[in-house]
Amino acid sequence: QLQLQESGSGLVKPSQTLSLTCAVSGDSISSGAYSWSWIRQPPGRGLEWIGYIYHSVTTYYNPSLKSRVTISVDRSRNQFSLKMKSVTAADTAVYYCARVHGSGPRWFDPWGQGTLVTVSS
């Protein structure tokens, strides 16, 4: 059964870089059968799609975040990562990783449990 687990810095100072990793178990990222995505949810608010990576190298980002975001895959560790630079308080959110189904993407399943990132000095 596929499981995803986020990890990374829970507290980031303004203007610094947020770094998160999603460890994948039960499937091989290298198989190329699926794409992998990051989605976030500010406290008390709705979901926002950040971007995704497919074929382990091709990425697509939400235009509103594109200039600050990088998603990459580490095949040797079977995980993928999110880096977001120049963060502000508006980037405070629970960050989820998820497997993407269908080219598009079409839907997200499963999701990781999520990790709260707080941007504060």
Add this chain to the structure above:
Amino acid sequence: QSALTQPASVSGSPGQSITISCTGTSSDLGAYNYVSWYQQHPGKAPKLLIFDVRDRPSGVSARFSGSKSGNTASLTISGLQAEDEADYYCASYSSSSTLVVFGGGTKLTVL
């Protein structure tokens, strides 16, 4: 402001049926059958309920069903149960540069 529009809240009594709407545009929900629905309990990750407008993943109760007409998709929950109380989000593929759009979420209260 979310790209897809959902009612902020809906409510129903146990055993009843409720429907949550999700309205988009001809660039997303109206143009593609790539609508998905997610259930989120407090403090938990979203869980996939419906994909491709009306398909249910294995393990999801048949009480959950999806449909679409024009630019509006709907999630219907029949035979409401206490454990259905949660937030529900719709999502759609979009031909805009955003690619994926979510609704703002609907809080379901089981009275």
